[in-house]
Amino acid sequence: METVSCCVCQEPLAGNAPHLGNRAYCAEHWAKLSQTRGSVWRSGVIYVVAVALFALAAALLLRSLQPQLSQGGLMVAGVALALVPAALWLAFFYLQDRLEPEPKGYVLGVFVLGALLAAAVSIPLMRNLFSVQDWLGQSLLVDLLGSILIVGFIQEFLKYAAVRYSVFNSAEFDERLDGVLYGTAAGLGFATALNIYYVVSSGGVNLSMAAIQVTVTALAQASFAGITGYFLGRAKFEEEPVWWLAAGLTLAATLNGVFHVLLGNLVRSGSALSGQTINPWLGLILATVLAAASLAVILGLMRRASRLTLAGADMA
């Protein structure tokens, strides 16, 4: 006799259990598959606005106060700023998650894995192997190709790997939304390591500028990883074509590259117009729009996927 089991928890099932393609689901995991959790999306939007306002307020405050700190003091304050976007997200996540708990250890674990991959693989590869600091930005075409094919693909692959080869195969990854959640955690971990590197390597930063810079990096890296996570979430629970994950990664890498070229050009043109060394405000606006738009598009696609799941179940 053929035995059927839930593709998430492996619980044995009766032959008439709901299924998508070849994957069967128990009642609990079938229900999870088709929910969209409006509260999660609301928190996401509130988070994006909150972190952007934090950056704005911190930058203005630091610029008017002009704190006189030693180089060590600047470093400590800069590292503290670098931790704020991730700390704020984790706080939102823990408050939100009291309703429908996700295992905290996994979320934190993926966050740390993202940070480790950035520090141990991404940064050394970019600086020492590809030396992108020496040739990116020479012309628009070189900038665009290098930013997508090297920076974009390496960064997005590492964040993808932090989810795909860890929590993805566990029973805790039990709804499509988990892809976006763990992707975002990996992206914020990755961004936090990049931000700490930026502060430490510049040896005492302009704090007002750093408040904006770390927030731009966090919002952007989390958005790209959230998009890859959406593709991962659907790949686990639905029958997707073989190119599905590669398409997700390519989309994230392309957005990553285009964003950085756009950011570089906005900052440069801003400096030409205003006479300042750099103009980070446009970067903050760009990153906030990117994060909000990513959330909106992913939410729309998730709702559509859930509707199709329910429609399919009705026909069975």
Ligand SMILES: [Zn+2]
């Ligand atoms: Zn199950």
